[in-house]
Amino acid sequence: MNVVEASGLGKRYGRTWALRDCTLEIPAGRVAALVGPNGAGKTTLLNLAVGLTAPSTGAVTVLSGRWAGSSAALDGIAFVAQDTPLYKGLTVADMIYLTRNLNRRFDQAYARARLDELGIPVKRRAGKLSGGQQAQLALTLALARRPRLLVLDEPVAALDPVARHDFMATVRAAADADGVSVLLSSHVLTELERVAGYLVLMSGGQVRLAGEVDDLLGTHGKASLEELALHFLRETQTPEVTR
Numbered sequence: 001m002n003v004v005e006a007s008g009l010g011k012r013y014g015r016t017w018a019l020r021d022c023t024l025e026i027p028a029g030r031v032a033a034l035v036g037p038n039g040a041g042k043t044t045l046l047n048l049a050v051g052l053t054a055p056s057t058g059a060v061t062v063l064s065g066r067w068a069g070s071s072a073a074l075d076g077i078a079f080v081a082q083d084t085p086l087y088k089g090l091t092v093a094d095m096i097y098l099t100r101n102l103n104r105r106f107d108q109a110y111a112r113a114r115l116d117e118l119g120i121p122v123k124r125r126a127g128k129l130s131g132g133q134q135a136q137l138a139l140t141l142a143l144a145r146r147p148r149l150l151v152l153d154e155p156v157a158a159l160d161p162v163a164r165h166d167f168m169a170t171v172r173a174a175a176d177a178d179g180v181s182v183l184l185s186s187h188v189l190t191e192l193e194r195v196a197g198y199l200v201l202m203s204g205g206q207v208r209l210a211g212e213v214d215d216l217l218g219t220h221g222k223a224s225l226e227e228l229a230l231h232f233l234r235e236t237q238t239p240e241v242t243r
């Protein structure tokens with residue numbers, strides 16, 4: 001089973017191709033990492049996969065053939081956009097209440113237990129939590145929806161090393177214990193090293209390399225995901241694709 005399948009997928013903004021000729025199959029049951037420089041097209045691909053934007057060319061399906069953005073697809077996906085979107089003026093308890101009421105499925109007991117474990121006070125306003133706590137809150141709300149596919153756009157960019165480590169440990173645990181497939185974009189290669197089983201390297205709006213991390217390391221004779229990614233990204237660095 002594939003959690004994302006793209007065929008000839010492209011997205012154009014005016015003269016800029018944010019994503020072009022993307023044909024990709026991301027298998028289920030993995031933490032899949034999207035890696036690439038700024039402007040590579042990672043957010044665009046994630047937004048297309050979760051149905052936030054429509055393709056200019058081609059098509060994308062998720063969770064074994066459901067059209068991206070359809071209610072069947074959205075039912076199985078939880079998405080945390082860049083910059084930890086939370087209502088900063090609401091308390092944690094209110095965020096739980098709101099998320100529960102906006103979603104058909106929401107495991108409140110799980111959310112409460114997890115926040116308790118993390119020592120995140122439910123009476124505090126979301127905007128008053130530390131960056132790491134805000135990221136953990138957004139992740140908890142997403143996981144409490146019990147998704148089959150969790151999509152995270154740059155989830156650890158603003159976090160310190162300890163918070164990054166803890167966040168990724170939670171992601172890994174969700175994938176291992178609950179069988180959640182994860183698709184995430186990140187620039188933090190050292191953290192990806194520990195969690196990612198599948199890698200998609202992008203630059204200039206195109207997918208340059210995709211596959212199981214172990215296979216790619218073997219094929220390309222690299223010792224680590226970081227070494228592999230740096231090698232390919234240096235080789236394929238291109239300016240924006242325009243026409």
Ligand SMILES: Nc1ncnc2c1ncn2[C@@H]1O[C@H](COP(=O)(O)OP(=O)(O)OP(=O)(O)O)[C@@H](O)[C@H]1O
Nearest residue numbers: 013016017018037038039040041042043044045240
């Ligand atoms: N709404 C938009 N309107 C115009 N251009 C856009 C829009 N969204 C993205 N782009 C352009 O598409 C390209 C890819 O952007 P995208 O945000 O997908 O890259 P990214 O890999 O996520 O970058 P970053 O690592 O900086 O988040 C960039 O050149 C960007 O300027």
